[in-house]
Amino acid sequence: MSLRLKLFLTYSLVVIVTLFTAALGSAVLVRQYADRLAMERLDDAARPISVQVAALIRGNVTLAELVENMQAQADASGMHILWSDADGNLLRQLVPQAEPALQFPEGALPHGVPQGTTGEIIDDAGADYFYSAYPLARAPAGIARAQTLILAVPRPEAAAALAGVFRPFAWAGVIALAASIVLAYWLSRSVYKPLGEVSAAADKIARGDYGYRINSRDTGDIGKLAQNFDRMAAEVEASQLKLRHFVADVSHELKSPLTAVQGFSQALLDGTAADQETRDKAARIINDEAKRLRRQVDELLDLSRLQSGQFKMDSIRIDLYDVLKHSADLFGPPAADKSVRIELDVKPGLWVKGDADRLEQVFNNLLDNAVKNSPPFTGIKIAARVEDGHVIASVLDHGPGIHPDALPRVFDRFYQVSGVRTGVGLGLAITREIVLAHGGGIEARSAPGAGAEFVVSLPSM
Numbered sequence: 001m002s003l004r005l006k007l008f009l010t011y012s013l014v015v016i017v018t019l020f021t022a023a024l025g026s027a028v029l030v031r032q033y034a035d036r037l038a039m040e041r042l043d044d045a046a047r048p049i050s051v052q053v054a055a056l057i058r059g060n061v062t063l064a065e066l067v068e069n070m071q072a073q074a075d076a077s078g079m080h081i082l083w084s085d086a087d088g089n090l091l092r093q094l095v096p097q098a099e100p101a102l103q104f105p106e107g108a109l110p111h112g113v114p115q116g117t118t119g120e121i122i123d124d125a126g127a128d129y130f131y132s133a134y135p136l137a138r139a140p141a142g143i144a145r146a147q148t149l150i151l152a153v154p155r156p157e158a159a160a161a162l163a164g165v166f167r168p169f170a171w172a173g174v175i176a177l178a179a180s181i182v183l184a185y186w187l188s189r190s191v192y193k194p195l196g197e198v199s200a201a202a203d204k205i206a207r208g209d210y211g212y213r214i215n216s217r218d219t220g221d222i223g224k225l226a227q228n229f230d231r232m233a234a235e236v237e238a239s240q241l242k243l244r245h246f247v248a249d250v251s252h253e254l255k256s257p258l259t260a261v262q263g264f265s266q267a268l269l270d271g272t273a274a275d276q277e278t279r280d281k282a283a284r285i286i287n288d289e290a291k292r293l294r295r296q297v298d299e300l301l302d303l304s305r306l307q308s309g310q311f312k313m314d315s316i317r318i319d320l321y322d323v324l325k326h327s328a329d330l331f332g333p334p335a336a337d338k339s340v341r342i343e344l345d346v347k348p349g350l351w352v353k354g355d356a357d358r359l360e361q362v363f364n365n366l367l368d369n370a371v372k373n374s375p376p377f378t379g380i381k382i383a384a385r386v387e388d389g390h391v392i393a394s395v396l397d398h399g400p401g402i403h404p405d406a407l408p409r410v411f412d413r414f415y416q417v418s419g420v421r422t423g424v425g426l427g428l429a430i431t432r433e434i435v436l437a438h439g440g441g442i443e444a445r446s447a448p449g450a451g452a453e454f455v456v457s458l459p460s461m
Helices: 003-058 063-077 158-206 221-270 276-308 320-337 356-372 427-437
Strands: 080-084 090-094 117-122 128-135 148-154 316-319 341-345 351-354 379-387 390-396 441-446 452-459
Touching: 003 063, 003 117, 003 128, 003 148, 003 158, 063 080, 063 090, 158 221, 221 276, 276 427, 316 320, 316 356, 320 341, 320 356, 320 379, 320 390, 351 356, 351 452, 356 379, 356 390, 356 427, 356 452, 427 441
Parallel strands: 341 379
Antiparallel strands: 080 090, 080 148, 117 128, 128 148, 316 351, 379 390, 390 452, 441 452
């Protein structure tokens, strides 16, 4: 069953239950109103008859005269006229023309009640009757034990009570039901439509159409869902694009050393490398390219483990001053070979928590890039300070710099700034992941011709 059908059936069921409850409540109210109206009419008709009976009794009329007079009243009003004794037993009754006499259990009739008492009684057949009772000051002739005059009428049937209002209510209910079902259909459609768009979009993306977007303008909850879905789709598309680039980059980076290994190994196999010097050269190249492949594979594995959180690192108290000084000392000789000066503007007491070897790898990567890209007779500055609960360390060179368009991608895997940066393109990606694993952040700042500055921020202790 589709969600749209479920919504429609749910709305329709709510409407039907609501209308049924309203109809049931209306029926109860109409029945109560009909009972009250019947009781009032009975009381209005019974009072004159009770007065007339009392007058006839005071006039000492005979029983025959009383019966004749009251029978006419019973026929005219449709009321049953009954006399009961002090125990509530029926002594005599007059019934309207063509109606059967009533039978009541002993003691069931009202007795000893105030004048004009109204209520309900049930005869032996189970029929309901409304009554109005009047105590007699004097028993009529021939009914010596009579103490209470009772005038009764059948309680209105429920169907009869509802007959007058059923048709208008029925038509109103049918119209309301039809309108509500139409509204339920519209509501289910309006609710399902954006959900259907999300479902269709998910199906398209599952089929490989990563560029599909919903572009919903709805500001409600479902609209927010659609917007979040679009953001997710954009991230999926970006991930797929990165994956394709990654596969292409890995293939490209591995192709060169593999080609060299294959070519020189083939030369050794087919005898092209005839003399010992040529064979030694081929062996050295194969060895160098194999080491290069090993480094690339190791870097890829390290990067993968860092990004997946599976890379184990120490978490000890470290003075970053020692790390920075050691890196500066390590790259001092290769920098001096290029007539590049390394300036260390760092003081002890830069306490952080982390893995000293991995943090040294971070600054070794940054210094390696800085030395490679620094022109002769320039300088590299290493600075660090404590600021707002963080240790801020930076490496600044005076090389050709990085174009602003390339800055957002310098930390991507295999990304190389064309004509400027050298290497495979994994160093900065690994650097960023190590810094992130320490709860810090890294930023590249540069402009073409103005050098490059890499700023690392780590939580201080």
